Amino acid sequence: MASNAHIRTGRLSQEELEENFADLHPPLSRSEALIEADRCYFCFDAPCTTACPTGIDIPGFIQKIRSDNLRGSANTILSENIMGGMCARVCPTEILCEEACVRNTHEEKPVEIGLLQRYSTDPVFESGDQLFERAPSSGKTIAIVGGGPAGLSCAHRLAVLGHDVVVFNRDSKLGGLNEYGIAAYKAINDFAQTEVDYILSIGGIEVRCNSTLGSDIELDELRQNYDAVFLGIGLAQSNNLGIAGEDLDGVFNAIEYISELRQAEDKSRLPVGSDVVVIGGGMTAIDVAVQSKRLGAEQVHIVYRRGPEQMSASVFEQALAQTSGVTIHHWASPARILGADHVTGVEFDTDSSEDGMRLAADVVFKAIGQRMDSSGIEEIATESGRFVVDIHQKTSLDGVWAGGDCVVGGDDLTVSAVQHGKIAALSIDQYLRDA
Amino acid sequence: MADLKTKFLGISSPNPFWLASAPPTDKAYNVNRAFEAGWGGAVWKTLGEDPPIVNVSGPRYSALHSNDRRVIGFNNIELITDRPLQTNLDEMRQIKKDWPDRALIASVMLPMHEESWAKYLPMIEDTGVDGFELNFGCPHGMSERGMGAAVGQVPEYIQMATEWAKKAASIPVIVKLTPNVASVVPPAKAAQNGGADAVSLINTINSIMRVDYDTLTMYPTTDGMGTHGGYCGEAVKPIALNMVAEIARTAETASLPISGIGGITNWRDAVDFLALGASNVQVCTAAMVYGFRIIDDLADGLSTFLDDKQLTLNQLVGKAVPSVTDWQYLNLNYVEKAVIDQDLCIKCGRCHVVCEDTSHQAITHTVNGERHFEVIDAECVGCNLCVSVCPVDSCISMERLVAGSDPRTGDAISDDKRNWTNHPNNPMRKAD
Numbered sequence: 001m002a003s004n005a006h007i008r009t010g011r012l013s014q015e016e017l018e019e020n021f022a023d024l025h026p027p028l029s030r031s032e033a034l035i036e037a038d039r040c041y042f043c044f045d046a047p048c049t050t051a052c053p054t055g056i057d058i059p060g061f062i063q064k065i066r067s068d069n070l071r072g073s074a075n076t077i078l079s080e081n082i083m084g085g086m087c088a089r090v091c092p093t094e095i096l097c098e099e100a101c102v103r104n105t106h107e108e109k110p111v112e113i114g115l116l117q118r119y120s121t122d123p124v125f126e127s128g129d130q131l132f133e134r135a136p137s138s139g140k141t142i143a144i145v146g147g148g149p150a151g152l153s154c155a156h157r158l159a160v161l162g163h164d165v166v167v168f169n170r171d172s173k174l175g176g177l178n179e180y181g182i183a184a185y186k187a188i189n190d191f192a193q194t195e196v197d198y199i200l201s202i203g204g205i206e207v208r209c210n211s212t213l214g215s216d217i218e219l220d221e222l223r224q225n226y227d228a229v230f231l232g233i234g235l236a237q238s239n240n241l242g243i244a245g246e247d248l249d250g251v252f253n254a255i256e257y258i259s260e261l262r263q264a265e266d267k268s269r270l271p272v273g274s275d276v277v278v279i280g281g282g283m284t285a286i287d288v289a290v291q292s293k294r295l296g297a298e299q300v301h302i303v304y305r306r307g308p309e310q311m312s313a314s315v316f317e318q319a320l321a322q323t324s325g326v327t328i329h330h331w332a333s334p335a336r337i338l339g340a341d342h343v344t345g346v347e348f349d350t351d352s353s354e355d356g357m358r359l360a361a362d363v364v365f366k367a368i369g370q371r372m373d374s375s376g377i378e379e380i381a382t383e384s385g386r387f388v389v390d391i392h393q394k395t396s397l398d399g400v401w402a403g404g405d406c407v408v409g410g411d412d413l414t415v416s417a418v419q420h421g422k423i424a425a426l427s428i429d430q431y432l433r434d435a
Numbered sequence: 436m437a438d439l440k441t442k443f444l445g446i447s448s449p450n451p452f453w454l455a456s457a458p459p460t461d462k463a464y465n466v467n468r469a470f471e472a473g474w475g476g477a478v479w480k481t482l483g484e485d486p487p488i489v490n491v492s493g494p495r496y497s498a499l500h501s502n503d504r505r506v507i508g509f510n511n512i513e514l515i516t517d518r519p520l521q522t523n524l525d526e527m528r529q530i531k532k533d534w535p536d537r538a539l540i541a542s543v544m545l546p547m548h549e550e551s552w553a554k555y556l557p558m559i560e561d562t563g564v565d566g567f568e569l570n571f572g573c574p575h576g577m578s579e580r581g582m583g584a585a586v587g588q589v590p591e592y593i594q595m596a597t598e599w600a601k602k603a604a605s606i607p608v609i610v611k612l613t614p615n616v617a618s619v620v621p622p623a624k625a626a627q628n629g630g631a632d633a634v635s636l637i638n639t640i641n642s643i644m645r646v647d648y649d650t651l652t653m654y655p656t657t658d659g660m661g662t663h664g665g666y667c668g669e670a671v672k673p674i675a676l677n678m679v680a681e682i683a684r685t686a687e688t689a690s691l692p693i694s695g696i697g698g699i700t701n702w703r704d705a706v707d708f709l710a711l712g713a714s715n716v717q718v719c720t721a722a723m724v725y726g727f728r729i730i731d732d733l734a735d736g737l738s739t740f741l742d743d744k745q746l747t748l749n750q751l752v753g754k755a756v757p758s759v760t761d762w763q764y765l766n767l768n769y770v771e772k773a774v775i776d777q778d779l780c781i782k783c784g785r786c787h788v789v790c791e792d793t794s795h796q797a798i799t800h801t802v803n804g805e806r807h808f809e810v811i812d813a814e815c816v817g818c819n820l821c822v823s824v825c826p827v828d829s830c831i832s833m834e835r836l837v838a839g840s841d842p843r844t845g846d847a848i849s850d851d852k853r854n855w856t857n858h859p860n861n862p863m864r865k866a867d
Contacts, residue, residue: 031503031504034502034503035502035503037502038501038502038503041781041783041785041826042783042785043782043783043784043785044783044784044785044787044788044800045784045800045806046784047782047806066502102781102782102783103781105781105782106779106781106827
């Protein structure tokens with residue numbers, strides 16, 4: 001993002017930035033964790049476990065916290081979800097495990113499962129304590145395209161099962177959206193790379209960065225040279241609004257700005273708008289809006305074409321935006337972006353007024369979703385632009401599995417992508433052993 | 436507000452809550468603070484012969500904690516007073532003078548020679564104390580020297596020492612019993628036979644708290660070595676209640692007044708002891724965990740309870756004793772089934788899994804494809820396990836079957852009582 005009269009750097013002091021980008025949910029102390037762990041009822045066939053896309057035995061790991069068996073607790077978590085550390089930070093627990101907690105029935109205060117999961121797993125990532133052991137080598141090698149949560153989960157499980165893996169990654173760093181897409185205050189201290197390092201420390205995973213499918217590597221080649229292929233390529237292209245003014249200076253894809261922010265060495269040197277309008281209703285919209293506000297933008301608006309119930313951002317995320325000073329408008333569709341060279345505002349159609357709504361803006365973020373870049377993979381069956389897979393994450397193409405946001409049913413959650421990668425790895429393992 | 440004034444063996448106190456003989460009553464400073472806080476009486480820290488004993492200067496206490504570090508159980512290896520006898524006597528005299536309306540009892544532990552009792556008891560009585568408590572209970576340290584529990588475990592010794600004490604004293608004598616016995620009734624009888632005016636119980640229970648997980652030595656230690664201590668606090672209350680009730684319901688000892696001790700922390704605990712036969716109660720651990728101001732809720736809560744029940748304190752004493760019997764007299768024709776209140780149920784499934792794993796497979800987990808926990812009457816034996824583990828108060832209750840037949844056994848529900856003594860399965864049954 002280039003600077004101009006409105007968009008400038010250094011809106012806030014270094015101290016203000018540090019405060020604004022501190023850990024969103026600070027970790028629990030030991031005594032906090034023990035007391036919170038005591039609140040768990042150790043349910044039979046626990047609803048929280050059912051609600052977890054990776055099926056972590058939540059009462060089991062909490063029981064181990066209660067007895068100070070943190071290594072065992074971390075093992076319970078990470079053996080179902082190798083990204084249990086990141087998920088503890090970024091999972092919308094309020095719509096997953098914590099929503100299912102039986103404590104909600106009478107006290108509306110679920111066990112803080114996310115924070116307990118972080119308490120269990122942090123020591124493992126800090127020390128690098130290796131909890132996993134590789135099975136004897138199978139002599140097979142699997143190509144994984146995409147080093148995001150789905151690809152890394154698949155790679156780790158395959159490595160544990162005794163296979164060798166080569167991960168082809170488009171970006172220069174592994175981690176996918178954990179590295180490039182998640183709000184900075186949700187994963188401080190470069191946790192995404194700490195987690196990547198831990199995953200790779202199992203051994204048997206070779207990483208080739210800056211390798212893009214369709215240009216640097218071809219699917220046919222991978223199918224010929226490897227025993228199986230897993231595609232975890234995410235949704236690489238941002239959707240367009242298709243309205244006038246979209247090409248004006250000052251109109252950006254939210255995902256690209258978040259990526260720039262995540263990679264910034266010094267946040268005070270990031271250009272920040274004064275009046276920011278975000279169009280969209282998902283996590284990305286919230287993340288870019290809240291982060292803009294925390295970087296010092298004066299006015300930040302999120303405008304969503306439907307109501308609060310339809311927003312894919314959780315109630316917690318919506319509240320976070322509002323308490324961070326972001327104004328959320330519902331039932332307003334963007335009609336045109338105004339301005340000569342640089343954006344000056346956005347006009348919206350609304351149900352409530354014939355004149356619609358006009359917001360001043362010097363920066364407009366588009367956060368209306370991404371779509372898959374299907375170059376080089378046209379031969380695999382898709383539906384609504386995503387791969388069709390079976391319950392084992394197998395695509396229509398023999399020897400090719402897929403998971404994460406790029407498959408039908410992908411839901412923009414790290415935890416779901418991890419589960420896809422895990423299921424695919426188990427299926428690939430079975431396939432290779434049956435062969 | 437119900438009147439809590441108590442006369443125990445003719446000794447008055449403004450309420451039935453005395454501090455037990457222990458560190459909280461070690462010296463005038465503490466006892467003054469206790470009486471200022473409102474305690475009805477104090478049993479002074481046990482006196483012995485000069486020269487005084489010596490305590491360790493390392494850990495004397497350790498606790499069994501919940502995860503939020505609430506003290507559930509407590510253990511100590513402290514001995515009797517380690518101050519010169521005269522120092523204690525001077526302070527006791529002053530306390531009794533300053534607090535004439537409070538009960539002040541002298542706890543004593545002396546060797547098994549009549550001369551000692553004849554020599555010391557009159558000296559102690561001269562301070563103006565209201566009574567004696569003979570410490571036949573401490574299970575650590577002093578018992579190695581032939582005192583404390585070493586006496587309390589041998590009924591003949593109890594009787595002998597009680598007789599010596601009664602001969603030497605003109606004020607009431609309470610005998611404090613140890614729980615480290617197979618049955619508490621023979622020691623109680625021995626005390627009675629020796630002329631004791633009352634018994635107090637329980638003293639602490641032999642215990643080792645845990646090991647140190649780093650050093651793999653017992654915990655705590657003094658210079659690397661440890662010894663068993665006396666266990667007390669909330670965890671021991673059920674053991675104490677049983678012993679109190681045993682004495683209260685045994686014909687020969689039923690008339691023996693009891694001062695109840697063992698884990699009393701709030702007024703409900705006091706109700707337990709009083710209803711099961713104690714005429715007053717003594718408290719130590721709760722004061723050591725929370726300080727003396729707990730007396731406020733103890734007294735206030737008991738008074739409110741008595742008002743609610745429209746009972747006097749004396750009417751409460753022993754109220755529950757007739758309900759305690761031997762197993763063999765329980766009515767085997769009486770049938771209860773657990774009932775789960777579906778409006779209160781939070782669907783944690785704990786009742787199901789414990790019944791499934793460890794009991795009678797009498798609670799569903801799924802009904803019509805839904806997560807649903809419901810008692811299967813045809814399997815339920817009425818054991819109360821589900822009630823005990825349910826995290827929601829009053830969600831599961833036991834309800835009596837009053838008509839028809841028990842779906843589990845097919846037996847008709849009968850108003851007739853049948854217990855083991857006349858049950859057909861009992862080869863030793865008495866004729867109906």
